[in-house]
Amino acid sequence: MFPFLTVLIALPAIGAAVLWFLPASARTRVREIALGITGAELLIALIMLWQFDTADAGAHQFAELHAWIPQIGASWALGINGIGLLLVLLAVILTPLALVAGWREDTDVKRRTQYLALILLSLSFMVGIFAARDVFLFYVLFEAMLIPVYFLIGAFGGEQRRYAAVKFLLYSLAGGLIMLVAVIALYFMGPGGSQAYLTDNLTGIDYGVVPERLMFLAFFLAFAIKAPMVPLHTWLPTVAETARVGTTALLVSVLDKVGTFGMLTLCLVLFPEASRWAAPVIIVFAVVSVIYGALLAIGQEDMLRMVAFTSVSHFGIIVLGIFAFQQTSIEGAAFYMFNHGLATAALFLLVGFLIARTGSASIHAYGGLQKVAPVLAGTFLVVGMAVLALPGLSPFISEIMVLIGAYPVAPAAVIVSAVSVVLAALYILIAYQRVFTGPTPDEHGGTREITLRERIAVWPLMALMLVLGFLPALAIDVLRDPSADIVSIVSTQEAGE
Amino acid sequence: MTFTTPQIDWVPLTPILIVLGAAALGILLEAFIKAPQTRRLVQVGVALFALTSAGAVAVAHWVTLEGAGTIVMRDMVTVDRQSIAWQILIVLFAILAALLYADRTKAGEGAFTPLGAAAPGSAEETLARRKGLELTEVFPLLLFATGGMMLFTAVTDYVFLFVALELLSLPLYIMVSLARRRRLLSHEAALKYFLLGAFSSALYLFGAALIYGATAQTSMVGVGTLIPLIGGNDPILMVGVVMVLAGLFFKLGAAPFHSWVPDVYQGAPTPVVAFMAAATKAAAAAALLRIIYTSVHTLGWELNILIWTVAIASMVVGTVVALAQTDIKRMFAYSWIAHAGFILVAVAGFSDEALSALPFYVLTYGLASVGAFAVMTQVREREADGTVAAEAPRLGQWTGLGSRSPFLAGAMALFLMSLAGIPLTAGFVGKFVAFGAALSVGAWPLALIGVIASAVAAFFYVRLIVLMFFTDTPDVVKDAVAIDETPLARAVIIATGVSVLVLGVFPAWALGLSDQAAVFVTGLAGS
DSSP: OOOHHHHHHHHHHHHHHHHHHSOGGGGGGHHHHHHHHHHHHHHHHHHHHHHOOGGGTTSOEEEEEEEEEGGGTEEEEEEEOHHHHHHHHHHHHHHHHHHHHTTTSOOSHHHHHHHHHHHHHHHHHHHHHHHBOBHHHHHHHHHHTHHHHHHHHHHSBSTTHHHHHHHHHHHHHHHHHHHHHHHHHHHHHSOOSTTTTBHHHHTTOOOOHHHHHHHHHHHHHHHHHHTTOTTSOTHHHHHHHHBOHHHHHHIIIIITHHHHHHIIIIIHHHOHHHHHHHHHHHHHHHHHHHHHHHHHHHHOSBHHHHHHHHHHHHHHHHHHHHTTTOHHHHHHHHHHHHHHHHHHHHHHHHHHHHHHHHSOOBGGGOOOHHHHOHHHHHHHHHHHHHHTTOTTSHHHHHHHHHHHHHTTTOHHHHHHHHHHHHHHHHHHHHHHHHHHSSOOOGGGTTOOOOOHHHHHHHHHHHHHHHHHHHOTHHHHHHHHHHHHHHHHHHHHHHHHO | OOOOOOOOOOGGGHHHHHHHHHHHHHHHHHHHOOSHHHHHHHHHHHHHHHHHHHHHHHHHHHHHOOSSEEEEETTTEEEEHHHHHHHHHHHHHHHHHHHHHHOOOTTSOOSBOSOTTSOTTOHHHHHHHHTTOOOOTHHHHHHHHHHHHHHHTTBOBHHHHHHHHHHHHHHHHHHHTTBSSSHHHHHHHHHHHHHHHHHHHHHHHHHHHHHHHHHSOOBHHHHHHHHHHHOTTOHHHHHHHHHHHHHHHHHHTOTTSOTHHHHHHHHSOHHHHHHIIIIIHHHHHHHHHHHIIIIIGGGTHHHHHHHHHHHHHHHHHHHHHHTTOOBHHHHHHHHHHHHHHHHHHHHTTOOHHHHHHHHHHHHHHHHHHHHHHHHHTTEEEEOTTSOEEEEOOBGGGGTTHHHHOHHHHHHHHHHHHHHHTOTTSHHHHHHHHHHHHHHHTTOHHHHHHHHHHHHHHHHHHHHHHHHHHHSOOOHHHHHHEEEOOOHHHHHHHHHHHHHHHHHHHOOHHHHHHHHHTOOOOOSOTTO
């Protein structure tokens, strides 16, 4: 069988190497080359979507298995089920759009080349993480991904970029290294042998209560830093306001999903007993994230920080859905990962367009743009409505699935979280009102309307959210089986106790 | 009392004999070849030829070896897979170091003083420099130290080990003092190293004497068989074991026996530091493993307390103090101390995994260190008149290197990431197997402290990356720092850099070899 996933991982990595070593004279077309590579990625991913067997969405399809480091039980094992498929799609859809959005960002060809190479490299790692079926491979890519992102933040961005990059790296590294102890421990407590790290081989093993809980905590900590949960979220706003908008969009929309993806497909599956043990506390933290993130989002002056805090809030809802252990809530959480990626990326890119026009990210620097740039304002409003989960757009479906699904087991948490819907309306509408309505200040009288390039970058995301808002079954069909598998792993053992 | 001639199986000793023989030959050549340039060429040739052929013989021996190994001299020297593995590593590091020894700046300036005997700043020194003298004794000295280290990995007798210890130490004391620039610093480092080294040797010797007093044995295996009979409560035995290990911890650079490390790193010529960082660590780790696994492991928990304490102290001291360093070599020195702690983490619990993990771990560490020091030889200070002078030691002088020399800065970043243990570099796999060895016997608190120390260590490695890549070069630095370009150092950087990457992505082959090395021949069978 054609190794779709290996190609999908290797193509951008090779592309990054090609760009990096391209002679200076041949660098005038680097943007086109990078866009071509990501376009090819998208094409391959669409072929995979077409070949994906929805009836068997719970199984790992396009599976590949090769020995890698047999001495320590690591294999090059890839394969995606419905959840992995959606997230791989998310990565390959957003990357070309982010490139289009940032088309004019660099004037210096050398820096532009480096930026594009790093973006391609992180795309390769992202796809690899979502496709890994081997805990060691997952871990290696999870940590290695820090390198391109670290350089993306530290070398390209605003004034505080050095501080932001180091903060990001230290947070992630601290979580990752503690996870490393648990990863090593899995080898010695698990089945061992040359395929010790295959997730399939690690499922359903009794590690003993205390070791399982410790390993769970180590994994969870790393993931909670990635998908920022209060109180481990403080790196995200710093990064969001200093990094390039394209970087931030990819970081928050795709990379941070690694956290919730890891919770869902590793924490729950490998450590079901410990997951149940920790769920009440985690749900409390999730609800705190939901409310705290939303409240802080209302108070932000910097639009980038605002979007970052809305994400903290939404990640809380995803975590709530995951740790409610219900079929509907987990489907909703997985679907929300995808939708949140679309909506947040679109919002970040739009804020980036505003900054490109005036150079300011402060809400107070704007006003009355509706009159001079009505289409831009309309686009912003639609995307904002998606973020606040308006019915008709796909985030609504997923949010309601999480809340309804989780209600039977955690009614209090759901009721409190539902307040965030109101808060979301506040932060989006206040921002819209300040920026787009009211009198237009003189210096903004000539603000450009949204350009064709910018429409190409954002409108496909809107279209996708609309389609999935009315036909959510398209996505939910592939999420049902994998969610059911996870629920059965978490709850069969409950019955056995 | 009759003296019986010991039976010696010479063949397995060939690599050591080649290296030591070439060293002796080098001393003779020193006396007979007068022209400095010819002498230098011949010495470099002899050293490289001896090292590569010793390495080739050792590899051939590994390949043809049936079973675990051979007892060369009963109770004295054993060449088994474990010691061959370490010898190959030491030879490899010595070859890389020899290339750096032979390297010269574009202005034709070597790393060593032209006349070691001349007082710093004296008229003799100026004269020697003007006449273009070359100090080529460093090559035989390098070979002597290498031979001593190779022997160090194979000795199975406490007294004979002392001979090997001195054989490897004495040339190092001399080489440390021979820096071309900043000679006072170099002298100070050598004196400190010599005094503390002599002290630690004395500790070792006294410890060996006490062990002999308690067991009437000098053979490691013999002591090991007697310990269960005597028990761990015998104070003479315990004090002896602790002192013997203290001597080795000193060589390994583990805290609290580490105070010489930063000064020596700072003062010694960079090629010598590169050699010490990699090869001394390998030799010390090899001897430590042999003593612990074949001799004193029967002490059990009493011994483990000592190892845990030293491991934790090394990791904490190494990482925390490194945070405060502004001199790049001192920073690496503290990182060396922390890595000594990581080695001890693997040893704690005496798992079999440690025997296969450590050769690989030291290989990854050594490659990254040698590479990093090779990069350091390329970044130099420029004096007001434009001549390129000594290496640039302060971290601030590395600001903005990424835009001035992407190759050097990229290589340095790769080595730093490997030392920090970031995946897809060799250092990650090394750390993985080392901590794995500790976890396999349940020493998870040590592994946990190890990863926390790694996270702290990442901070100062990353700080250098931030300086190199994310900070613009100030004009002061642009004028005062020159990038040198010397072929040999570049070759070393490329070789180590590629190895670090390959071992990080495809480590299976090397790990497989390392697995085979997990054997000691104790000589008990058949005795």
